[in-house]
Amino acid sequence: MSQTSSTAGVVTRDAEGRETTGRDAKTRSEGRSRGGSKLLRPVLMIGGVLLILLAVLLYWLFSGGSVSVTDTYIKAARVNLSTDVSGLVDQVDVKDHQVVTKGQILFRLQPTRFVVAEDQAQAKLAEVKQQIEGARHGYEAQLAKIKVQQAVVENDRLNYQRYASLVHGGGVTQSDYDNAKYKYQGAEADLAAMQAQAGVDLAKLSGDPKIHLADTPQYKAAAAAVAAAQLNYRHSIVRAPFDGVVTETEQLQPGMYLQAGTAAFGLVSSTDVWVRAQPKETALTWVKPGDKVKIHVDTYPGKLWHGVVASIAPASGSSFSILPAQNSSGNWVKVVQRIPLRVNITDGPKHLVLRNGMTAEVDIITGHQHKLSNLF
Numbered sequence: 001m002s003q004t005s006s007t008a009g010v011v012t013r014d015a016e017g018r019e020t021t022g023r024d025a026k027t028r029s030e031g032r033s034r035g036g037s038k039l040l041r042p043v044l045m046i047g048g049v050l051l052i053l054l055a056v057l058l059y060w061l062f063s064g065g066s067v068s069v070t071d072t073y074i075k076a077a078r079v080n081l082s083t084d085v086s087g088l089v090d091q092v093d094v095k096d097h098q099v100v101t102k103g104q105i106l107f108r109l110q111p112t113r114f115v116v117a118e119d120q121a122q123a124k125l126a127e128v129k130q131q132i133e134g135a136r137h138g139y140e141a142q143l144a145k146i147k148v149q150q151a152v153v154e155n156d157r158l159n160y161q162r163y164a165s166l167v168h169g170g171g172v173t174q175s176d177y178d179n180a181k182y183k184y185q186g187a188e189a190d191l192a193a194m195q196a197q198a199g200v201d202l203a204k205l206s207g208d209p210k211i212h213l214a215d216t217p218q219y220k221a222a223a224a225a226v227a228a229a230q231l232n233y234r235h236s237i238v239r240a241p242f243d244g245v246v247t248e249t250e251q252l253q254p255g256m257y258l259q260a261g262t263a264a265f266g267l268v269s270s271t272d273v274w275v276r277a278q279p280k281e282t283a284l285t286w287v288k289p290g291d292k293v294k295i296h297v298d299t300y301p302g303k304l305w306h307g308v309v310a311s312i313a314p315a316s317g318s319s320f321s322i323l324p325a326q327n328s329s330g331n332w333v334k335v336v337q338r339i340p341l342r343v344n345i346t347d348g349p350k351h352l353v354l355r356n357g358m359t360a361e362v363d364i365i366t367g368h369q370h371k372l373s374n375l376f
Helices: 022-062 112-167 174-204 217-235
Strands: 003-006 009-013 019-021 066-081 087-092 105-109 237-239 244-247 265-277 292-297 305-312 341-347 359-365
Touching: 112 174, 112 217, 217 237, 265 305, 265 359, 292 341
Parallel strands: none
Antiparallel strands: 003 009, 009 019, 066 265, 066 359, 087 105, 105 237, 244 265, 265 341, 292 305, 292 359, 305 341
């Protein structure tokens, strides 16, 4: 290739012998570059879309094995402590937020009236015992009297019959006959009275003279009164039904009158703790009791608890509301419902306290995997 000099610049000859300047060569080079960029742009766009679709597909294939739920709270067994007896508060044995154990005394009512009631019931029981034993002995005594009286009645009957056979013949006077008659009738009346009294004593023994003392209705009623008085006394001393932490104890003070059934203060369990999650109904397709769960509590970032799905509610949360949704309206809008489920905590950091009402997130491991065949 030969080169010549001209006013237009450097002139070169191409392979076919045509003369070109440097400016023309640069223009053709830029044209080829722009043509390559136009071709590369759609390739990159299509490739990027395909790459995103591939990433979404891979995520879909490998994300079906777990369900994440953010609408989750730590729950613990909680009870408002009260008594079934009324009385003045005598002593409060715990302070607010104090840790207590099952059976520990929390507060007491003044015991005087309960002790007096028990003493009265015990006295009534002793009285019933005496009455029953008295009825037993009285019945036995009446039987002995009845036996003697029966002999008297029989003797008076024979005398009356003899006088009756002689009075018409003049063997006895009318007066002697009348005396014999009245004596016989009086003996029969006395016998009837004795038999009636024996019946009364036998009724106190429930018709069985050999009945055991504890089997009589009177004794059972008196013994039940004693048991009720003792129960009331025991219930005047309130103990913790489970291990936990007491709350709001300041609202109960000595000297206050506590009405039966009125809440005194609260007790939150420190052992019966679980997680209450409310996933959307569409997320429960593959969730079942027994699935393992990972629990992340917002209060303790980076810490992990483990659990298991214990149960799934048989109804949505909204179905228990006071005013449930009315679906008969023509303006009804379909809303995805939430189904409560319970997660029992099986393991986690022992030194970290889980408190009722804390927020958390759970990942339920269902083990289900999506398949490409499900797309077609």
